[in-house]
Amino acid sequence: MACKEEVGQFLRDELKLELSEAKTLITHGRTQAARFLGYEIVVLDNDSKHDRRGRRSINGQIGLKVPADVVHAKCRPYLHHGRPARIAGRMVDSDFSIIAQYQAEFRGITEYYQLAFNRHRFRRLKYAMEMSLTKTLAQKHRTTVPKVYRRYRAVLQTDLGPRKGLRVTVERGDGRPPLVSEWGGISLKRRAKVTRLDDQPRRVWNGDRTELLQRLLADVCELCGSRTDVEVHHIRHLKDLNVKGRPKRSTWARTMAARRRKTLVVCRRCHEDIHAGRPTGNSSRRTALESRVR
Incomplete structure (x- = not known):
């Protein structure tokens, strides 16, 4: 035991190691919460919580x-x-893009904390974002x-039934389905099974660059020209397109870097x-593949 303490002291003195208090802090789970990956981890204790047989059901369990x-x-x-306020930088976008961005940001944050039993705390965030959205x-x-509420008010169909929210619909004509952007309809109930956690959602808005709605309405792949199953590819940062050590950038990366935008409409x-x-953007190969499918 003494030998281990001497080695630890030697490492601290000679190497000047600095330990992160947040990562090395020892916490008593029954008296205070431990922090890990943005969550608070606690040991549940409630004598009044009983199951169907009348037994205490949550004492000693771990809660997030x-x-x-x-x-x-x-x-x-x-x-x-x-107080909730408008965001001036978003007023240059279409109503479709403004609502889509607020919805994507709220969904990304709340879905990261799906395992938390007090996920209802995000009602405050929902109120702040909704007021900011409507004021914008x-x-x-x-x-x-x-x-604004009277103009965009809608009843959204969700897995838990109808919910009040906001909706922007952009008709495209030619028998194609309209583009729909919605705010609301995201449940804040705890989910026991989660497949993916990400509290930094990808943006669907593109600042002062080419408007996303305009490119979606074009309904054309910006790499190969196909009009079949058009979607949007996103990246988080433009700097991710210039990775040191990468021998050669792909066609899609060069296209996004040249246009300096984080979204690309592709099939x-x-x-x-x-x-x-x-490799992408090979129209002849794409035509051959589509003909095989037909």
Whole structure:
């Protein structure tokens, strides 16, 4: 035991190792919460919680919580002096893109904390984001928030039944289905089974570059020209397109870097090729593959 302490002291003195307090802190689970990957981990204790047989059902079990400071931090970008406020940088976009971005951001944050039993804390975030959204639309159209609600109010069909929300529908004509962007309909109930966790959702909005809605309405793959199953490929940062040590950038990466935008409208086959690392944009190969399918 003494030998281990001497070795540890030697390493600290000679190598000047600095340990992260957040990662090395020892916490007593029954008296305080431990932090891990953004969650608070606690040991549940409630003598009044019983199962069907009248037995205490949760004592001693591990529970995951949404930390209060996380809720405050997620609300901060949508507040000004503590109150929900419009975001001026988003007013240059279409109503479709504005609602789509708010929805994507809220979904990404809440889905990361699906395992938390107090996920309902994000009701505060939902209120802040919804008020910021409606104020942004109101400022853009020089109108009031109540008029925004009357204009875009809709009943959204969800797995848990109908829910009130906002919806923007863009008709495309020629028998094609319309583009629909919605706000709301995301449940804040805890989910025991989760397949993916990501609290930094990819944006569906593209700043002052080419408007996403315009490119979706074009309904043409920007790599091969196909009009079949058009989707949108996203990246988080433009700097991800310039990775040191990469011998040669692919066609899609060069296209996004040249246009300096984080979204690219592509067909489903090109989208699959991008994620699989295969060459993209070969129109002759795409035509041959489509003819085989037919």
